[in-house]
Amino acid sequence: MGTDIPVHVGIIMDGNGRWAQARGFTRSQGHLEGLKAAKRIVKAASEMGIRYLTLYAFSTENWKRTADEVGFIMSLVKQYLRGELDFYRENRIRIRHAGNAAGLPSDIQAELASAAADTGDFEGMQVILAINYGGRDEIVRALRRLAASGKMAGADLQALTEGDITASLDNPDVPDPDLIIRSAGEYRTSNFLLWEGAYAELCVSPKFWPDWTGEDLAAAIADFRGRDRRFGGALAAGN
């Protein structure tokens, strides 16, 4: 038995701060190393034939951190988007955003929009950057879009389906994640892909994100391939 490689992998890239703390470094140094890990994992995922990779880089709750830390993470996002453009071109990687764009600084909004536009025709792997992303916030924004379209009024409300909500999410054409990986050992979603991840297989690794390599991704995928995905159904054989 076994399952094919996942079409869509989501990663909660956690543990930059603890990685730095363990070495007596600043949290910024942890985020900088975390960015390098993200680059390694994008490359590895693309080589493995993953079609969609969602990277959770900044949550709607991460604004609780100091202005310095938030500012540093935003500057890294910018650096990543600019610095990797040649790599995306060579590898035909398409960049997209998930999350509340309007709540981001205008330069980051512009950078995300331009990376999405520059890579929009590429047919290779899609990298979805979840920045100012919260699963609950995404659902609220989806409901607002539906309300604006008239689908939540009168008789239409009774006809509302799960599909209508899915179709109103940030990237409705992206299939649900098959596998959600979390580094740094916490067993929680922290508001990541709440709607889309209903049947995602979960894989938690104790390793801090800056230490991640392609081998860790390969191990998570091997683990996934051994899972029995039932989606609420019963096993095919036996009683």
Ligand code: IPE
């Ligand atoms: C993940 O690492 C990066 C972001 C959430 C932006 P953390 O910064 O959360 O690292 P820990 O959890 O403090 O170790």
Ligand code: IPE
């Ligand atoms: C989740 O990590 C968000 C990202 C990785 C971007 P957090 O570090 O914010 O999650 P909690 O606070 O441990 O739940």
Ligand code: MG
């Ligand atoms: Mg954390």
